[in-house]
Amino acid sequence: SQQGEEDPQALSIQEGENATMNCSYKTSINNLQWYRQNSGRGLVHLILIRSNEREKHSGRLRVTLDTSKKSSSLLITASRAADTASYFCATAFSWANQGGKLIFGQGTELSVKP
Amino acid sequence: EPEVTQTPSHQVTQMGQEVILRCVPISNHLYFYWYRQILGQKVEFLVSFYNNEISEKSEIFDDQFSVERPDGSNFTLKIRSTKLEDSAMYFCASLYRGSSYEQYFGPGTRLTVT
Numbered sequence: 001s002q003q004g005e006e007d008p009q010a011l012s013i014q015e016g017e018n019a020t021m022n023c024s025y026k027t028s029i030n031n032l033q034w035y036r037q038n039s040g041r042g043l044v045h046l047i048l049i050r051s052n053e054r055e056k057h058s059g060r061l062r063v064t065l066d067t068s069k070k071s072s073s074l075l076i077t078a079s080r081a082a083d084t085a086s087y088f089c090a091t092a093f094s095w096a097n098q099g100g101k102l103i104f105g106q107g108t109e110l111s112v113k114p
Numbered sequence: 115e116p117e118v119t120q121t122p123s124h125q126v127t128q129m130g131q132e133v134i135l136r137c138v139p140i141s142n143h144l145y146f147y148w149y150r151q152i153l154g155q156k157v158e159f160l161v162s163f164y165n166n167e168i169s170e171k172s173e174i175f176d177d178q179f180s181v182e183r184p185d186g187s188n189f190t191l192k193i194r195s196t197k198l199e200d201s202a203m204y205f206c207a208s209l210y211r212g213s214s215y216e217q218y219f220g221p222g223t224r225l226t227v228t
Contacts, residue, residue, distance in 0.1 A: 030215065031215050033215070033216065035219075040203075040224075041221060041222070042205060042219045042220060042221040042222050043157065043205065043207075043219040044219075045216050045217070045218070045219075048215060048216055088156070088157065090157075092215045100145055100147075100162065100209060100211070100215055100217075101147065101159045101162050101170060102147075102149075102157075102159065102217060103159065104149075104156045104157040104158070104159075105156060106155075106156045107156060
């Protein structure tokens with residue numbers, strides 16, 4: 001399998017519910033980032049968590065990172081119809097190693113029904 | 115808020131033709147990237163660029179591809195002889211390397227090769 005795999009591939013929930021997306025990766029990283037992409041649009045950075053952090057919050061977003069399991073989760077609480085988008089995790093390596101390039105996962109397509 | 119811009123938003127070209135995709139990164143950013151996303155697939159790293167030279171390139175970035183920063187503001191991706199499989203969304207990103215690894219993405223150029 002490849003660096004940055006996510007599950008589920010698609011998630012459909014009702015407005016107000018929480019959405020949880022998971023990401024797994026294979027090699028050591030410097031940090032892991034989550035991006036959102038609305039259909040046919042660009043990528044919007046949501047949150048970054050460093051390898052020495054375990055949890056991070058930003059508004060309705062909560063990200064966890066378990067480096068021993070090489071996995072991360074993104075929780076969106078109290079979801080809204082406007083959260084409907086694809087969500088990607090992306091891993092970044094040390095600058096000494098690979099100059100900051102991002103390796104993206106396959107993404108989770110989230111649909112929030114009003 | 116400063117943003118990365120890309121032109122054109124959509125480019126249609128015939129197989130074998132040369133295309134140049136243009137990006138204007140955020141003005142004080144030092145690192146520049148190109149990624150591509152084939153429809154329905156994940157975002158893939160193509161190339162990173164720093165200090166007027168390529169820092170790293172992926173296997174996708176073969177001799178048909180080149181990048182250039184012709185002046186202080188533009189960052190271009192050239193595909194010399196396009197193939198059908200080059201059809202994709204191409205994203206430019208830039209990064210100001212402080213303590214942040216957060217890349218700022220442009221809205222993308224959709225390239226259609228017929």
